[in-house]
Amino acid sequence: MASCRQIERLIQPCIDGELGQSEQLILDLHISECRSCAALLDSSKTTAATLYEALREVRLLEDLTPKVMAHLPDMESLVAPAIFMNWQAEQRRRHAAQLRTSAFAMVAVVLAVLGFAIFLAWPPLESSGRTVGMVTFQKGQVQRTTDDQQSPRRASVQGLVKENERYVTSMDSTLMLALTGGTELKINEDSRVKVEGDRRIAIEAGRVWLHVSKDDAGFHISTPTGAIRVFGTTFEVSVDPDRTLVTVKEGEVQVENDMAFSVLKPGQQASLVLGQRPTPREADPGTVMRWADDISADPEAQEVFLTTVKRLGDRVMRAEQMWVVEAGGHEVRSIDIAWEQGSDARERCGYTVYVSDASGNPLLIHRIPASIFQAGQPSEYSLTLEETQVISGVNLLHIKIVPDRRAGTVETMFAQIEMSS
């Protein structure tokens, strides 16, 4: 008599109609006598039904053969240089010449299509006094300080927000800021927020609601226990000394700490705690953000902001570079990156590398320090993965490289990314 363990293996093939006759018989006999296996068969059928139903929406309905045949290209002759050759052999070769050739072709495409502006001038952070926004709402007493310190001053509506200013709300005071990058912040009571630039803030404590407009450059938030990166979204951040909680209403938000990164979707929430992976879970943004409903911009301040201060932020900026690299299912132990060496003598910025799989699942995060990009250094970098990070069984990787402008200001144009094992 077959054991339940053996029977379990027959259930899926049975549902898929792939059981041999004798196996089917064994299964039928066992099911008629074993209630738990019968229940397992039922729940497996339910799961299968759910999957079929859900995926039916996107299955191929049309016969694409006529379309394909209508525009059939010419077949290559065997004499022509083999480009799409012998897939399996090519994939088994490590860094063969063919890979470089196709990588350069890819670079040409990337450069042409993306059309980056190289070496964008970005004002050095030291120039304090740069206006990055305006106060558009205020209730109660809010203090404004800078690091090099003179005594704190009061914030007021229509007051200008300068780079590296810190805003501190107390009990019963709230604040709203409009930044030139297009981001709006609502700051709750008992909070401390430092505005490091028009696209970068540090939330030291408290609760902040943010709306980030879609913009090439993205917006960065640092907290005591992790960092947040966004490109067009509405969300809330609640910072305690040992935990930051991020809740998303619209758009997508990427949260990260030293351990890992994670992407939050609307209706999701995650905690950033040192030493733990941020894991998304469901939440109700409406409830979390209710406090922000009472704060809205003073119409006059808004108007002044839009007609004067906001213009300061109009700048075309490309902040991130995206790559799609084939890994051919092999083990990836290192990622090799090359870039254009430039002659600009100013400080170059460091970069953060985000690696995800084809479904968008985050795989690893790695920071490349600014010193790597300085003039005089080799224009290549090999990112060696730790044992726990080694990637295997993946065909396609999405790699995003984002500048970290805290250290330097000049951006680098990346030329090539390859995988090796």
Place this chain on the structure above:
Amino acid sequence: MHHERDAELVFRCLEGDTDAFSSLVHRYQSAVHATAFYYAGRYGAQEDITQEAFWAAYRSLPHLKDPDKFGAWLKEITTRTAANWLRKNLPRLERETPLPHRRTVSIEDVRQGPQGHSESTEKFERVQLAIDSLPERYRLPVLLRYMQELSYDEISRFTGESRDEIRGILHRAARRLREALGESHRKDKEGDATWHRADK
């Protein structure tokens, strides 16, 4: 049509018989479509990539070393085609609003009306999330089976894995999916997890 082996059809193609290629297209379009959907379904690019993959396959057919392995070779071409498409289009797409979850609105949605739409969308998203959390090696076989209802043999021919491997993969995948979907079904009943903080 199915009584001719892939290798025979490939040889006929190489001799100039385009009908033989259309048989191959017919035979493999579901598999190629599912693969294209896997890599770029969230951008609605699966049909474009499917067509381009077949064109690329036709163009480089003379370079296929082992005509018996046409299926697995075609899968690699599809992967490469998808990669090329993503390289070209991802930077632009990342900046635009991402679709609620990797799909374009279908006729089904319109027929069902707004209420039906949100329910089926939710189910679709849940399933999509569950599949995405499977080990990568399981995801494509799962799509081939549940999206296009390919047989184990067909899946084996396309992925290059043995039939036994596929059977094992689908069995283990089904177990994980059962857990993942069963759990989320339970969560719906409990209600949303909200974050409460001392009111300010």
